Amino acid sequence: MESITDLRVRYAETDAMGIVHHAAYIVWLELGRSDLLRSLGSGYAEWERRGVHMSVSGLAMTYRAPCRYDEVVRVRTWILDAGRRKVVFGYLLERDGQRLAEGTSTHLVTGSDGRARTLPEDLLALLLSAGPSRSGGPG
Amino acid sequence: MESITDLRVRYAETDAMGIVHHAAYIVWLELGRSDLLRSLGSGYAEWERRGVHMSVSGLAMTYRAPCRYDEVVRVRTWILDAGRRKVVFGYLLERDGQRLAEGTSTHLVTGSDGRARTLPEDLLALLLSAGPSRSGGPG
Amino acid sequence: MESITDLRVRYAETDAMGIVHHAAYIVWLELGRSDLLRSLGSGYAEWERRGVHMSVSGLAMTYRAPCRYDEVVRVRTWILDAGRRKVVFGYLLERDGQRLAEGTSTHLVTGSDGRARTLPEDLLALLLSAGPSRSGGPG
Amino acid sequence: MESITDLRVRYAETDAMGIVHHAAYIVWLELGRSDLLRSLGSGYAEWERRGVHMSVSGLAMTYRAPCRYDEVVRVRTWILDAGRRKVVFGYLLERDGQRLAEGTSTHLVTGSDGRARTLPEDLLALLLSAGPSRSGGPG
Numbered sequence: 443m444e445s446i447t448d449l450r451v452r453y454a455e456t457d458a459m460g461i462v463h464h465a466a467y468i469v470w471l472e473l474g475r476s477d478l479l480r481s482l483g484s485g486y487a488e489w490e491r492r493g494v495h496m497s498v499s500g501l502a503m504t505y506r507a508p509c510r511y512d513e514v515v516r517v518r519t520w521i522l523d524a525g526r527r528k529v530v531f532g533y534l535l536e537r538d539g540q541r542l543a544e545g546t547s548t549h550l551v552t553g554s555d556g557r558a559r560t561l562p563e564d565l566l567a568l569l570l571s572a573g574p575s576r577s578g579g580p581g
Numbered sequence: 582m583e584s585i586t587d588l589r590v591r592y593a594e595t596d597a598m599g600i601v602h603h604a605a606y607i608v609w610l611e612l613g614r615s616d617l618l619r620s621l622g623s624g625y626a627e628w629e630r631r632g633v634h635m636s637v638s639g640l641a642m643t644y645r646a647p648c649r650y651d652e653v654v655r656v657r658t659w660i661l662d663a664g665r666r667k668v669v670f671g672y673l674l675e676r677d678g679q680r681l682a683e684g685t686s687t688h689l690v691t692g693s694d695g696r697a698r699t700l701p702e703d704l705l706a707l708l709l710s711a712g713p714s715r716s717g718g719p720g
Numbered sequence: 721m722e723s724i725t726d727l728r729v730r731y732a733e734t735d736a737m738g739i740v741h742h743a744a745y746i747v748w749l750e751l752g753r754s755d756l757l758r759s760l761g762s763g764y765a766e767w768e769r770r771g772v773h774m775s776v777s778g779l780a781m782t783y784r785a786p787c788r789y790d791e792v793v794r795v796r797t798w799i800l801d802a803g804r805r806k807v808v809f810g811y812l813l814e815r816d817g818q819r820l821a822e823g824t825s826t827h828l829v830t831g832s833d834g835r836a837r838t839l840p841e842d843l844l845a846l847l848l849s850a851g852p853s854r855s856g857g858p859g
Numbered sequence: 860m861e862s863i864t865d866l867r868v869r870y871a872e873t874d875a876m877g878i879v880h881h882a883a884y885i886v887w888l889e890l891g892r893s894d895l896l897r898s899l900g901s902g903y904a905e906w907e908r909r910g911v912h913m914s915v916s917g918l919a920m921t922y923r924a925p926c927r928y929d930e931v932v933r934v935r936t937w938i939l940d941a942g943r944r945k946v947v948f949g950y951l952l953e954r955d956g957q958r959l960a961e962g963t964s965t966h967l968v969t970g971s972d973g974r975a976r977t978l979p980e981d982l983l984a985l986l987l988s989a990g991p992s993r994s995g996g997p998g
């Protein structure tokens with residue numbers, strides 16, 4: 443299972459090269475995660491109200507083609523791995539079917555105080571229901 | 582009294598016009614406020630530890646000339662008005678003596694919960710020591 | 721005539737106060753302008769391809785209530801004034817009918833080189849078709 | 860050889876967790892690269908004037924500890940690998956000697972049009988003078 447997020451590039455996300463700045467993609471991954479969790483039935487705002495946070499511990503991105511103001515970018519997001527203490531997401535970014543970038547983000551489960559904690563059973567079950575797979579992704 | 586903040590334009594602050602995006606200036610004003618409070622003897626991080634926040638309630642900016650990546654911008658910051666419940670800052674942005682922009686920001690004093698409160702006496706005295714003046718600024 | 725832009729607050733747009741940072745609203749105004757021009761029939765990307773830019777020369781914002789991650793914010797955008805050399809937009813931001821903020825932005829018409837130029841007749845006509853009115857807005 | 864960039868955390872760089880948002884670090888890496896090139900004798904603004912760009916093709920980050928508003932973060936930047944078509948930078952982020960994060964960024968040499976080109980000899984020599992080493996970094 444993957445979620446799909448379509449977003450339109452903001453002018454503020456571009457830089458003097460005339461293309462989207464590479465840090466903006468990192469924010470787009472976050473939109474993808476938000477949408478994936480919401481589609482699983484429990485949005486991240488609800489997680490936080492329960493005192494469950496996912497702190498980013500790692501990022502890896504490969505950029506393949508630039509994109510520009512006003513273009514529509516599709517972010518595909520899926521779960522690569524989900525455990526009590528760590529969750530890994532995979533991402534693919536496309537524009538009109540052309541691959542723009544792909545990446546992964548790794549998250550440690552923490553409380554509101556930033557300390558490590560374990561995922562509540564129901565949230566872990568939710569993530570596992572998305573069929574995490576190291577070989578996963580949109581093939 | 583005014584404080585001076587010199588900053589170097591970040592590439593991420595530029596946009597596809599090849600110049601700095603207008604929203605980046607708003608962040609620079611915040612740097613100016615931070616430096617002014619620090620130079621008065623009590624940084625804003627310390628304010629927040631005491632449960633005193635300055636919520637932005639108004640902004641006004643006039644943009645006169647663009648600036649570009651790697652240029653050094655000087656932000657001059659002063660206090661236009663300071664009261665128990667409201668503080669107004671003035672700003673002038675320059676590059677090599679050329680005026681780039683000027684603005685004001687208005688802030689309401691709130692607690693950590695976002696509700697209105699009054700400034701502690703010592704912080705109000707600190708602000709008043711900077712000689713707020715409606716006619717102020719580097720005129 | 722006004723355009724309506726519904727956006728979901730991004731986590732990256734929040735700050736340590738737990739609410740959306742005031743500079744993020746400035747980017748939202750830009751989304752409003754983009755949508756208004758697109759709805760008039762000629763998106764801003766098309767303007768730029770024709771060498772017509774709208775450089776921000778002024779901003780004024782009033783902030784009335786905070787908003788938070790994952791909330792849906794509605795931006796209402798309209799044209800306050802449109803001339804050959806200058807265009808003024810009005811904005812109202814709401815969440816579930818509650819007013820969050822309102823503002824205006826003033827823009828000078830420039831070429832790709834940043835120099836003043838005049839609006840082509842067809843683009844001026846487009847803006848005027850939106851019924852600019854100093855007394856306008858979603859009254 | 861490594862360059863050192865000391866920066867003070869901006870309020871706008873924090874998020875609702877009360878700590879710096881992970882995407883802000885990506886912008887800090889860019890500040891580190893800018894400073895490293897400047898210290899080598901030819902700033903990136905000068906590169907761009909000569910039509911030489913470094914497009915980001917890859918990013919990898921590991922986050923170890925959070926940081927907060929007003930803290931001073933040190934970015935150490937060095938060159939891991941430099942060739943005619945590709946340059947790799949390494950980064951270490953610290954606060955008061957505590958490691959916050961580390962990362963690498965990979966860049967392809969392009970022209971103003973975004974197309975692949977080769978580095979001019981003098982710029983390649985400049986990068987090589989910094990002693991790139993796969994095993995490099997601040998040991």
